[in-house]
Amino acid sequence: MSNPDRAVSPSVLIVDDHELFSASVEMTLCNRGIHAVRAHSLEPSAVLDQATQLQPSLILLDLDLGRDAEGRPRDGVPLARDLTRSGWQVLLVTGSTERERIAEALAAGAAAWLSKSVPFDELIYTILDGFAGRPMMDAKERQELIAEYRALQAQQRATNQKLAQLTKRERQVLDALVAGKRAKVIAEESYVSIATVRSQIRSILAKLNVRSQLEAVALVKSLNR
Structure with a gap:
């Protein structure tokens, strides 16, 4: 001291x-x-x-x-x-x-x-x-x-709270989107139908309160700046 x-x-x-x-x-x-x-x-x-x-x-x-x-x-x-x-x-x-x-x-x-x-x-x-x-x-x-800085921290906390609402599978799909993969590729790699993946993406967008996949990806990347 x-x-x-x-x-x-x-x-x-x-x-x-x-x-x-x-x-x-x-x-x-x-x-x-x-x-x-x-x-x-x-x-x-x-x-x-x-x-x-x-x-x-x-x-x-x-x-x-x-x-x-x-x-x-x-x-x-x-x-x-x-x-x-x-x-x-x-x-x-x-x-x-x-x-x-x-x-x-x-x-x-x-x-x-x-x-x-x-x-x-x-x-x-x-x-x-x-x-x-x-x-x-x-x-x-x-x-x-x-x-x-404090405003950014508050924004990041809010984003983390939204991400916490995703299921394990939804988070995997979101991570794939962040990696640049399209729905068709995600479906093929997961051995599920593209309709299933699109349904999961719609759920992700709703939980994150964004309107597009691009917004969802940008939201995740904002945490890793």
């Missing part, structure tokens, strides 16, 4: 897998008299431990943190959630353009986000704003992103 008695002098923990970028930020901040440290490890538990030891005023966090020992991508969004829950102020500094992931991290408590494509001076001034207690991004933009 964060310490209310953390040092008054500003400090920054840089959590990023790009060596050149993180080293440049570290050097620039140190030249300004700011204690800046790069994360020793990008494993979430190690980052949390280092934050507890350093007690940083601000944590710079990328959303794409390379891959773990098993080759799986490290996602910075859950780490942003854990850090903010522990009381740390998090500034997302990322090359990711995935609006939904950025919004999810903001909804989880990150204070602001900044693209790595902005001029380097803008990044430094944004960090200084954070130290001074000034907003690091426009409050309206932040709220709009969070509202957009």
Whole structure:
């Protein structure tokens, strides 16, 4: 957990897998008299431990943190959630353009986000704003992103509730439609009549409250973006 008695002098923990970028930020901040440290490890538990030891005023966090020992991508969004829950102020500094992931991290408590494509001076001034207690991004933009994310989550929950109404066979037919198969092919592969498959498709459309197979397919694909 964060310490209310953390040092008054500003400090920054840089959590990023790009060596050149993180080293440049570290050097620039140190030249300004700011204690800046790069994360020793990008494993979430190690980052949390280092934050507890350093007690940083601000944590710079990328959303794409390379891959773990098993080759799986490290996602910075859950780490942003854990850090903010522990009381740390998090500034997302990322090359990711995935609006939904950025919004999810903001909804989880990150204070602001900044693209790595902005001029380097803008990044430094944004960090200084954070130290001074000034907003690091426009409050309206932040709220709009969070509202957009929450609306999408509500839409996905509603879609999942509709999908839960399908029978096992209807879900198999829907999956086949998503894979691009036509009713005739589905019937042949399932050893049933095409009339049976068409009846199942009509039931699927009714339960999903859509008017066409294309809409049904689009609905499923919207969950997998």
